[in-house]
Structures are given as structure tokens and as C-alpha cells.
Amino acid sequence: MDTLGFASHDHRHCISQALGAAEETCSAQGLQLTPQRRRVLEILLREHRAMGAYELLDVLRDEGQGAQPPTVYRALDFLVSHGFAHKIERLNAFVACAHPGERHAPAFLICSGCGAVAEMPSRGIAQAVRAAAGELNFEVSRMVIEAEGLCPACREARA
């Protein structure tokens, strides 16, 4: 099951494409995509779902990499601050960005049935929030939009 867009796709292609894009962005901006950061991004891309820091740590340990929590947190900080991954506050978990490279306020659809997460286009939503905040003379610096509900598969299962 694909959980990033609630739609099936060529997943091997999407992992290599996203990793390639991250490498390009890093070399263009002089950022260090260290093996640890790259590995964490690769796991998030492979899993296509929201993962907590300790879950990532378990995967790294299973792979025989002696990662410590601070290492994973630093890797996640890097990935989030440069837009390769997002933090989903509601789940206290991380997910690979569905369209890295574009600056955007992430917007998530979170299925309360199976836990699947999809990142949806947010341009119109973010503009509406900025406009409403602006009327209160408030300047938005960071925003994460999260909506809970049922994904197509769970809706079908209940029908």
C-alpha cells in the first residue's frame, strides 16, 4: 500500500528520484548529505509513512548501524530544516516530503483507520491562513496543516 499519495506508483523510481533530488539540492546549496542523513531519508522514502525517531533508530540498529538517538535527531533536524522531510506534530513523527525543492507549508491528510499519511497540495490553504492571520496583523513564519479522516481504502472497507 502506498501511503504518500493514497495511490499506487513505481515506488523504486520514486525513492531513487527523491534521493537524487536531495543530492542535487545539497550539492547546489553546499549542504552535507552525510551517510547518516542520507540513510534516514532513504528509510523515510522507502516506508512512505510517518515514522517516529525511535522507530527510525530501531531500523538503523537492525541494519547493524550503531546509531544513537542524538544522531537520528540531528539527521531529522537537517532533513526537516532543508525541506527533505516534514514533522507531523499530531503524530510526533516524520515523513519524507512528497515534493521537495518547492518551498511550501506542508499539508497532511492522516487516516485515523490505518495511520496512512498523504501530503496534499497546500498553496491555496496556506494563502488563506496567511490572509486571515494578516487581518489580525499576525505574520505567519511556520505552518503545518493536518487533517484527520479516512483514506480511500478504509472508506471502502467500511462501505
Ligand SMILES: [Zn+2]
Ligand atoms: Zn513511492
Ligand SMILES: [Zn+2]
Ligand atoms: Zn512537502
Ligand SMILES: [Zn+2]
Ligand atoms: Zn486508512
